[in-house]
Amino acid sequence: MAKEKSQTWEWIKAIVVAVVLAAVIRHFLFAPILVDGVSMMPTLHNRDRMIVNKLGYNLGEPKRFDIIVFRATEDKDYIKRVIGLPGDRIEYKNDVLYVNGKAYEEPYLETYKKQVTEGSLTYDFTLEEVTGARTVPKGQLFVMGDNRRFSKDSRTIGTISMDQVIGKANIVYWPIKDARVIEK
Template sequence: MAKKKNEFWEWTKALLIAVALAAIIRYFLFAPIVVDGLSMMPTLKDQDRMIVNKFSYKIGEPKRFDIIVFHAPEQKDYIKRVIGLPGDKIEYKDDTLYVNGKAYEEPYLEEYKKQAQDGPLTDNFTLEETPVGQMTVPEGELFVMGDNRRFSKDSRHIGSIPMEKVIGNTSIVYWPIKDAHIVTSK
């Protein structure tokens, strides 16, 4: 009888340790997220399932063109691309991104730019014309945009994103399996 009781206790301990490890991994390191909507098309599709790396920005800084997940003002989590870092001056002119006066290519937009026959994919704007309301991205904040520029609610509408609202970055689509891939920042 004592052997059965001891075996039960060993299995219980193993199960509790597994549950604790899973909780720690999910809360502090990695978490699944589902893409909700079309704002990141063609890079990400509606209902793609991805892994969010929560640890990466604890030891490093976001880079331009990273895809991040953050808590949006509507009590939802958004997935967008980092366009502007703290101190950057952002401007769009003639469907071209300018950061601090330098033109940047955005290869992830090429497919949609070819389809946009009725005008630019991204309308002209300066940072001052957005809710950010100043010449540069504020310290400790990011300017983000969706890849589907005509149908994305992003920093052009909700302002810059404080770093404390950023959950992490994401680059692995794991579901549906036929579409599983690593998303590059460029």
């Protein structure tokens, strides 16, 4: 009888430790996220499941073209690509991204650009026209979805605070056939 109680107690302790460990990992290190919508196509698809690395930005800052998850509203997280960092001047002209006057290639948009037959992928704009600021403010990021025609991003919601950033998302784990690590 004492042996059964001891074995039961060991199982209870193991389960409690596992649950606490899983909660700590999910809250502080990694969390799953479901892509909801088409704003990141063709890179990400509606209903893709990803892992968000929450630890990375505690040790460093987001880099241009990272895919990040951020708190958009109290009950809604967005997933977008970092386009502008603090101090950057952003401009889009003739489907070309300019950061601080330098043209940048966006290879992740090539597939999508080939599919767009009429008009351009991204309407022309400057940071000042869409946010009122000449440069991305300190502690802020300018983000855009890869599906530029159908993305609610910094062009409509403004720059986002670094405090809103939950983490970097670059691992798709579901559906299995699409599992991959996303490179810039």
